[in-house]
Amino acid sequence: MITIVRDWREVPAPLRGASVALGNFDGVHRGHVEVLAAAHQARPDAPRAVLSFAPHPREFFRPDDPPFRLTLEAERAAALAEQGVSILYELPFDRHFSTLTAEAFIGDVLHRGIGAVHLACGADFAFGHRRGGNVTLLREQAEALGIGLSVVPHLDDAEGPISSTRIRRLLQDGYPERAASLLGRPHVIRGVVAHGDARGRTIGFPTANIALGRHVEPARGVYAVTAALEDGRIVKGVANIGRRPTVADGAIARVEAHLFDFAGDLYGQEIAVSLHHFLRDERKFESFDALRRQIGLDADEARQVLAGIAPDQP
Template structure:
């Protein structure tokens, strides 16, 4: 199991001396994986670690922004563990930490705090108060302290550098399959199934309802999805993300997934819904009969799109 530390002081000896990948790692896309692998390749003898922050610095500095996260903390930790990370320094990003100078971040956190043996980061990594430190500064400071450093160039595709912001735009524009190519897997939303108004059940399409919370809201509409249940089973389905204008105009956006060929009580269980293809925009229907017919057509289309998944 991955070990998680939220404070750099008092790190036990066995959690020091690691080869540490630095970054926010929101979404854990293919570029992030390159940084993790570079850290391990440089010091395969050292424990594998990542250093990141919670909350995301953007959430701290701009709390009124709409939710933008591709992954929340528990999802990120699980993704890092899946990539072989043994130690996660998930440092609390608060006002005191935001005022820490770049020099103090290197000395107090990276050197004396976690005792890093090696560091790896992207070429645009910035750190410290007002992002005052860059990779040139980090290189000089690490060398002076006998700490190795791997600077990993951007991982590019035909359209440019792979980045979390680019993935967010693709999801908001309704291209989950293109986002998946950058992530290395389909984008997923994880959450606890909550009670809804049971409207779907009354028209023959019961749904598992999950609040988006701090997750980025992708394009509103209908998606072909796969759902991983709490017991590990995978189920195909069709999902709507949005405000359900036919039945609940003005409500908060949420995800509602109808699982194919499934019966059972999922309330209170955590599920993970992976978005594969966007089927259509969300829209208002004149009647529940019209809505029921459209959902049936959406389900048929989702089954077709998922036939090779």
């Protein structure tokens, strides 16, 4: 269970005194896990916490940029909880907060606000107005306040540093397995199931439709997926991500997941769709019959790909 705190000026006493990992934690990938581990190892007696922001500072400063998030707030909190984090200081990033100096961030937010007893961050962590603070300043001022600091180097693999940027690129290029190897789990798109145009149902493949929203858009095409439902079930399926050129060219990109051997009403429920394997590019078919035949082939291939995945594995 993770407790989310959104006001650093009114933190209850039981939620102070934590060992705090700092950063945006978009994706909560293997490199982020190293930072979480460093915070815990330095002060195993203290609660495990993360300090992050909502919205992501890039979304605040560049609102017209294309969506880029690997994990939105709910998915990030869930992923952090899986890593043993019990407190998430999810601070609103607004105009006022963006003007805080680096010194004020350390003294007012980290020390007097949340009462951190130890901090951990990546070697390139920058903070404060115009990113004026770095790990050198953080170490000097935190230690003067009696707060320890662990600076964690980049986690590398054979191809270089593991980063959210690299994971986004892999997803956009159609390599969800390689992205999963850096994340430590499959990439997830979490959202509320909305009503579509019911065309999938008319051709024998009803779908759960989720808007991509602020998620980064993976390569458009068809994927073997699993979906975690609100009741705890994990259901295998096949999903199209894209704009459905056969039926609605120019529509907003979304996920349309057909869940195998499933009957039920998911409208209004939040589900989490995990991408396991990219099957083919999205393309336009000459007829609905041709589309139906191809979806059948896609479903058969997805079943084969997912055969080795345990029923309860997301």
